[in-house]
Amino acid sequence: MNSRFVVNKKNLNRRTSAFSGFALALLSLLLVNCQSKNEQKQAMEPTITREVYGTLADGQQADLFTLTNANGMVVKITNYGGIITQWMAPDKNGEMADVVLGLDSLNNYVENNPFFGALVGRYGNRIGGGSFSLDGQKYSLVTNNGPNHLHGGTKGFDKVLWTAEEVPGDTIVGLKLTYVSKDMEEGYPGELKTEVNYTLSNSGELTIDYKATTDKPTIVNLTNHSYFNLTGMKRDILAHEVTINSDSLVEVNETLIPTGKLIGVSATPFDFQKATAIGARIDDTTHVQIKHGGGYDHCWVIERADDALLRIATVHEPESGRVLEVFTTEPGVQFYTGNFLNGKVSGKGVTYTKRMGFCLETEHYPDSPNQPKFPSVVLRPDATYHTTTVYKLSVRE
Structure with a gap:
């Protein structure tokens, strides 16, 4: 037992x-x-990292922020000028390449940057004669583009150091930039408090959200001036196929200042209502507007009933399969094809010659302060300037 x-x-x-x-x-x-x-x-999970980018002449430190989404897409932004210095995106075979024109160092951006990737303000685009009147008072601005004022002046928002704050998240990752522009800075009235938020989503959308308030009546027209080349800078942008959802544009004179008229694009070299290669009609100088711009450097009019976010343009690069879609709340988009790039600037191992990049600058129309029939760019102390633009990169097989 x-x-x-x-x-x-x-x-x-x-x-x-x-x-x-x-x-x-x-x-x-x-x-x-x-x-x-x-x-x-x-x-x-998406991530954001910070590193020292360099030191400015006044001793201030500029930083470089790397935003990476869950699929490995990378966008790099410096708080000097809010500049997008790099955007790594896959082609249809999954090969990553940088699709924005840029320079090799902070010093290069300080010394000679043709607005690559820049955050532009207070006023993006041109103001005729470098002056405007507001509430009966005339304001004089620097003329830094022939007889006209361009992109905020000698030291616009693209040439100042912004205060930066990282914004981590589960499905998006972001960077918050703030800057206070003093009253009469570059000739603009009012102290302008500006906030710009860049956010990168897992679906390849880079959202740029702009806000500003002022203590005096002023004018505001902010934009981003990134130059894109969806080949990854392997060649020029002439084979890129562009669609712009617009049937009219702002007519300009020989110095690219609006005449006040809006003209139809149908049956002209400016008709991108159906996908058309950039190079197909860019040199058709029988159209006087092509002569004035040296190609495309014009503001297309976005017809809208309200300020909802609309897809206003699509660009497809056939060989890589990359697609850029542009959404905005703005009433216009400046389509520029790098006509003034002349080989004197280089970076990322590339010499930037004519038409190596294109811009789609979402904005109010050029010279709006002097054009009473154009949508207003006036901001008053009891209001908040708020506009949003989204650049989305994807691939098409």
Whole structure:
């Protein structure tokens, strides 16, 4: 009886030991799987990092922020000028390439930047004669583009150091930039408090959200001046196929200042209502507007019933399959084809010659302060300037 009991107890101990070993192995496997899933989840979360980019002449430090989404898309932005210095995106084969023109260092951006990637203000585009009147008072601005004022002046928003704050998230990652422009800075009235938020989503959307308030009546027209080349700078942009959802544009004179008229694009080199290669009609100088712009450097009019976010343009590069879509709340978009790039600027191993990049600058029309029939750009102390633009990169097989 006792002997049988001892034998059974031994068997039970063996079974218990075997079961414990199995349970321990199973638990270990579950822990490994859980850890693996956590690591995978962590690896797929969007991230933002900060590094020192360089030092400005006044001793201030500029930083470079790297935004990475869950699919490995990378956008780099510096708080000097809010400049987008890099945008790495896949082609239809999954090969990553940089699709924005840029320079190699902070010093290069300071010394000679043709607005690559820049955050432009207080007024993007041109103001005729470098002056405007507001509430009966005339304001004089620097003339830094022939007889006209361009992109905020000698030291516009593209040449100042913005205060930066990282904005992490689960599905998006962002960078908040703020800057206070003093009253009469570059000739503009009113102290303007400006906030610009860049956010990168996992679906490849870079959203730029602009806000501003003022303590005196002033004018505001902010935009981003990134130059795109969806080949990854392998060649010029003439084969890119462009669609612009607009049937009219702002007519300009020989110095690219609006005449006050809006003209139809149908049956002209400016008709991009259906996808058309940039190079198909860009040199058709039988049209006087092509002569004035040296190609495309014009503001297309976006017909809208309200300020809802609309897709206003699409660009497809056939060989890479990359697609850029542009959405905005703005009433216009300046389509510029790098006509003034002349090979004197280089970066990223590329010499930037004519038509190596294109811009789609969402904005109010050029010279709006002097054109009473154009949508107003006046901001008063009881209001908030708020506009949003989205650049979305994807691929088409």
